[in-house]
Amino acid sequence: MSKAIQLPIIDLSSEDRVSTANSIRQACLDLGFFYLVNHGVEEELLKKVFEQSKKFFSLPVEEKKKFAVKNHRGYTEMYDEKLDNSLKAKGDSKEGFYVGTLAENHQNQWPSEEDLPSWRSTMEAYYEKVLSAGMKLISLVALALNLDEDFFQKLGALNEPMAFLRLLHYPGDVDSSREGVYGASAHSDYGMLTLLLTDGVPGLQVCREKSKQPQVWEDVPSMSGAFIVNIGDMMERWTNCLFRSTMHRVMLTGEERYSVAFFVEPNKDCIVECLESCCSESCPPRYRFPPIRSSDYLEERFRLAATASAENHRINI
Ligand SMILES: O=C(O)CCC(=O)C(=O)O
Numbered sequence: 001m002s003k004a005i006q007l008p009i010i011d012l013s014s015e016d017r018v019s020t021a022n023s024i025r026q027a028c029l030d031l032g033f034f035y036l037v038n039h040g041v042e043e044e045l046l047k048k049v050f051e052q053s054k055k056f057f058s059l060p061v062e063e064k065k066k067f068a069v070k071n072h073r074g075y076t077e078m079y080d081e082k083l084d085n086s087l088k089a090k091g092d093s094k095e096g097f098y099v100g101t102l103a104e105n106h107q108n109q110w111p112s113e114e115d116l117p118s119w120r121s122t123m124e125a126y127y128e129k130v131l132s133a134g135m136k137l138i139s140l141v142a143l144a145l146n147l148d149e150d151f152f153q154k155l156g157a158l159n160e161p162m163a164f165l166r167l168l169h170y171p172g173d174v175d176s177s178r179e180g181v182y183g184a185s186a187h188s189d190y191g192m193l194t195l196l197l198t199d200g201v202p203g204l205q206v207c208r209e210k211s212k213q214p215q216v217w218e219d220v221p222s223m224s225g226a227f228i229v230n231i232g233d234m235m236e237r238w239t240n241c242l243f244r245s246t247m248h249r250v251m252l253t254g255e256e257r258y259s260v261a262f263f264v265e266p267n268k269d270c271i272v273e274c275l276e277s278c279c280s281e282s283c284p285p286r287y288r289f290p291p292i293r294s295s296d297y298l299e300e301r302f303r304l305a306a307t308a309s310a311e312n313h314r315i316n317i
């Protein structure tokens with residue numbers, strides 16, 4: 001058993017925005033992981049998303065493959081992805097389903113109303129609600145960086161955010177005794193921030209210092225009704241590594257596990273480069289992080305994580 005970590009709790013409904021922004025700043029300087037409570041997404045909807053997710057993953061695999069991922073929307077099979085591509089294992093032991101931005105809803109794939117009634121409306125409602133919580137949170141993140149709260153909106157990062165909802169299912173019957181077998185192998189997330197919901201089954205772990213050997217992994221307990229939020233790599237680049245995008249993974253415990261990740265990414269054309277408020281003469285922009293276009297960066301990361309078996313449904317955003 002690994003040691004359980006205690007994450008700070010951020011209340012999205014608090015009227016004291018300055019103090020909330022300060023707490024976010026501290027959490028992001030420290031680990032870049034925190035719980036988000038009072039986020040405005042009703043318990044009932046959280047429950048429904050899990051129910052509908054289970055219904056989809058319970059379909060026969062041939063049925064699920066009819067929604068094989070296209071343009072980064074739809075079903076990803078077991079082993080399609082290897083988040084730590086230095087591993088020898090064939091791929092991560094999980095299946096998933098991506099829903100992309102509703103602004104380009106024609107590109108999304110939906111099971112029919114006859115097969116899975118209310119599936120689409122549940123996912124759309126969840127997408128809208130979590131996106132709205134994510135936008136509120138990003139305003140607070142801007143304040144936490146001593147910027148105007150609408151900084152990322154003004155920058156044009158969020159007029160068409162490339163947010164992805166991803167349903168995840170980790171089967172309980174995978175032999176995880178072999179080396180390199182994980183539900184999700186070690187990685188950091190790609191974008192601005194991630195709002196994660198889990199069903200309470202353990203498995204998620206974080207590593208504070210990825211270069212320290214041996215690596216120390218700590219369990220992240222889930223908190224009922226709260227999102228686990230983490231900072232992604234593009235936010236780390238924007239902040240010149242002031243805010244941390246921490247490495248994490250999902251262990252297989254022998255118990256089936258469901259989670260729902262919501263990745264908030266800037267819009268495609270947004271250039272991600274060191275913010276002025278995060279560099280100075282004594283702390284210049286890191287040379288390994290030159291300005292990049294958001295969608296170029298994302299595509300490259302998706303490409304690196306796709307296993308050979310997933311090559312034929314390569315992402316194209
Ligand atoms: O399922 C989880 O708890 C985490 C998944 C994750 O880290 C990811 O998909 O990026």
Ligand SMILES: [Fe+2]
Nearest residue numbers: 187188189248
């Ligand atoms: Fe992740």
